[in-house]
Amino acid sequence: MRTIDQTTQEVLTLASKHFQVPSDSLAPDDDFFRKLGINSLQALELLSRLENHFGIELPDYEVQGVSDFRTLASRIQSRL
Amino acid sequence: MLDLTRYQSCGAALKDALEQFAPEVCLIESDRDREKERLTYRDFKERAHSLATGLQDASFKVNDRAAIIMTNQSKWLITAYAIFYRGGVLVPLDYKLTAEEQWQLLNHSSASMLITEYPIWRQLSASPSRSSAITLKTILITEAPANADLSGAKRWEEFRGSGEPAFIPRNRNDVATIVYSSGTGGRPKGCMMTHENYLEQCIALTSLYPFAPGFRYLSILPTNHAIDFMVGFFGPFICGATVVHLRTMRPEYVREAFPKYKITYVSLVPLVLKNLQKSLQTRFDALPSSKRKMFRALVAINKALTRSKPRLALSRRLLPQVHQAFGGQLRAIIVGGAFTEPQTLQFFYDLGIPVANGYGLTEAGTAITVNDLKPFRADTVGKPLPGMQVRIVNPGSDGIGEVSVRSKTVMSGYLNEPELTAETMVDGWLMTGDLGRIDSSGHLQLFGRKKNMIVTEEGKNIYPEDIEAAFESLPVKEFCVFAANYIWPQRSMVGEQLILVLRLEPGQSLTGELRRDISARNNRLLNYKRVHGLVLCNEDFPRTASLKIKRNILAARLALQDRGSAILPL
Numbered sequence: 001m002r003t004i005d006q007t008t009q010e011v012l013t014l015a016s017k018h019f020q021v022p023s024d025s026l027a028p029d030d031d032f033f034r035k036l037g038i039n040s041l042q043a044l045e046l047l048s049r050l051e052n053h054f055g056i057e058l059p060d061y062e063v064q065g066v067s068d069f070r071t072l073a074s075r076i077q078s079r080l
Numbered sequence: 081m082l083d084l085t086r087y088q089s090c091g092a093a094l095k096d097a098l099e100q101f102a103p104e105v106c107l108i109e110s111d112r113d114r115e116k117e118r119l120t121y122r123d124f125k126e127r128a129h130s131l132a133t134g135l136q137d138a139s140f141k142v143n144d145r146a147a148i149i150m151t152n153q154s155k156w157l158i159t160a161y162a163i164f165y166r167g168g169v170l171v172p173l174d175y176k177l178t179a180e181e182q183w184q185l186l187n188h189s190s191a192s193m194l195i196t197e198y199p200i201w202r203q204l205s206a207s208p209s210r211s212s213a214i215t216l217k218t219i220l221i222t223e224a225p226a227n228a229d230l231s232g233a234k235r236w237e238e239f240r241g242s243g244e245p246a247f248i249p250r251n252r253n254d255v256a257t258i259v260y261s262s263g264t265g266g267r268p269k270g271c272m273m274t275h276e277n278y279l280e281q282c283i284a285l286t287s288l289y290p291f292a293p294g295f296r297y298l299s300i301l302p303t304n305h306a307i308d309f310m311v312g313f314f315g316p317f318i319c320g321a322t323v324v325h326l327r328t329m330r331p332e333y334v335r336e337a338f339p340k341y342k343i344t345y346v347s348l349v350p351l352v353l354k355n356l357q358k359s360l361q362t363r364f365d366a367l368p369s370s371k372r373k374m375f376r377a378l379v380a381i382n383k384a385l386t387r388s389k390p391r392l393a394l395s396r397r398l399l400p401q402v403h404q405a406f407g408g409q410l411r412a413i414i415v416g417g418a419f420t421e422p423q424t425l426q427f428f429y430d431l432g433i434p435v436a437n438g439y440g441l442t443e444a445g446t447a448i449t450v451n452d453l454k455p456f457r458a459d460t461v462g463k464p465l466p467g468m469q470v471r472i473v474n475p476g477s478d479g480i481g482e483v484s485v486r487s488k489t490v491m492s493g494y495l496n497e498p499e500l501t502a503e504t505m506v507d508g509w510l511m512t513g514d515l516g517r518i519d520s521s522g523h524l525q526l527f528g529r530k531k532n533m534i535v536t537e538e539g540k541n542i543y544p545e546d547i548e549a550a551f552e553s554l555p556v557k558e559f560c561v562f563a564a565n566y567i568w569p570q571r572s573m574v575g576e577q578l579i580l581v582l583r584l585e586p587g588q589s590l591t592g593e594l595r596r597d598i599s600a601r602n603n604r605l606l607n608y609k610r611v612h613g614l615v616l617c618n619e620d621f622p623r624t625a626s627l628k629i630k631r632n633i634l635a636a637r638l639a640l641q642d643r644g645s646a647i648l649p650l
Contacts, residue, residue, distance in 0.1 A: 037585055041352065
């Protein structure tokens with residue numbers, strides 16, 4: 001079982017790969033919309049990638065209003 | 081289709097539709113690749129009537145207001161019908177608003193009942209603003225987990241009565257809904273829409289874009305939005321068609337839904353349409369050279385053969401792979417909520433997929449003008465729908481003035497705002513605040529909002545949205561043009577300038593190359609139409625749930641910067 005810190009780190013790594021930005025440029029409390037400059041459609045694409053990686057399903061409502069990596073990681077952690 | 085001229089209310093028309101089309105499928109609900117629900121009109125009636133009985137038992141009275149805050153799903157429509165059946169007034173609210181904003185509108189509407197989903201209720205009930213709710217008596221929650229703390233709410237699924245509910249008739253001029261066109265800021269604008277507004281709008285729209293049993297509408301825009309409420313609920317229902325709901329908006333499942341459910345119509349906002357265009361273009365560009373040439377030749381043939389009108393069957397034969405990706409049954413993509421670039425509209429039309437672009441605002445019902453495709457015109461927002469009178473108030477020498485509308489689809493007024501209503505409705509005409517011109521063939525062309533404009537020293541009126549076309553496809557994340565004085569008001573009518581506001585991609589900087597690109601585009605404009613400076617925006621543009629730029633909010637944010645240092649010379 002992953003710890004929340006491990007999950008958060010994996011979320012950051014996947015986001016940096018998906019949007020092709022240096023991994024050390026992202027931090028857990030970053031607002032991913034602002035930091036990555038993405039729109040809601042691009043955020044949904046990232047979610048699909050995270051679901052495949054972690055082998056879970058995240059309903060849209062679980063991530064409605066979520067905009068930082070830490071909260072996103074905690075929503076994933078609760079479904080692992 | 082029912083003859084809506086015979087009906088007094090939405091509830092009465094829907095009631096007959098449920099009888100007439102009883103064996104037809106009215107709703108399909110899918111969650112990812114799993115189909116959750118498929119209801120016939122008979123099933124729908126059964127569920128809605130037991131809810132209506134619950135409302136009756138709970139003393140829900142005629143004209144009582146009930147708010148719905150839900151994502152697009154079957155329970156949204158079942159609940160709305162039950163409210164109409166019992167003579168209530170529906171208040172559809174945007175599920176993407178914050179809890180504080182939702183409470184503000186709930187209070188403003190004086191809703192006595194709220195119907196919402198469990199995840200939304202979790203946020204609403206935890207909000208400190210809940211204590212301000214004084215009129216709300218009953219809260220119904222859908223899909224709550226078995227052991228969930230409902231925090232004073234009741235389960236929608238258990239809120240049922242027995243026996244047949246009594247239908248409460250309403251008249252055409254009675255208020256059917258209160259729809260918020262804006263106003264989570266200081267002054268909420270609750271448009272009071274009558275039953276007649278919807279009946280007449282439906283007659284007008286279906287005369288151009290008809291529904292019938294077997295037609296399937298993919299509901300993506302939020303149902304609280306005027307477009308989806310009309311073409312994703314009322315319109316298809318009174319024609320016996322099917323509405324398809326997706327419980328996730330992940331692009332891959334939306335794409336899959338087209339071929340899976342053989343979609344006939346879908347409504348999209350320009351951002352999504354453009355995204356679709358981009359992904360299709362990428363796929364076309366990736367074709368091997370010989371196939372790409374062949375494909376381009378077929379597109380050119382299709383373009384030539386559909387110049388005067390769409391020929392769906394022909395286009396489907398010429399470009400089968402494109403059409404199969406959309407399910408092979410798509411008749412049109414309806415686009416609304418914001419201005420769509422002509423290049424995007426033309427892209428789809430050339431593939432044989434008509435895009436029904438139009439112009440409308442909540443206050444006037446769903447749509448005022450729609451492209452009738454006779455022939456397709458990408459440079460306008462179409463002609464007035466049947467029953468709409470459109471006139472241009474105080475047109476300038478170029479024919480441009482404020483668009484005003486008179487029709488049976490125009491709202492009765494803003495809730496609790498008699499002064500604002502009087503400013504907006506003048507002698508029976510709705511003043512839209514939008515600027516437009518009607519061309520010689522009767523098509524409406526838009527030129528921006530009344531206040532966000534400049535008048536040059538040569539006396540030329542320039543509209544920022546007109547200028548934006550010159551920067552189409554600029555390699556930045558987002559851009560828009562403002563009148564500088566709209567952001568930083570000046571007490572002067574001279575020296576007005578346009579500015580280009582840029583939101584760069586992550587990691588992107590304002591390079592010399594980008595500046596040169598902007599200057600080259602700018603220089604292609606007539607000199608009095610050129611932008612005079614750039615402003616960098618360090619966050620995404622604020623947008624409504626339908627992804628329209630909230631220009632007034634963006635302007636207010638930009639205004640926090642010092643004008644002198646914010647405007648970079650071009």
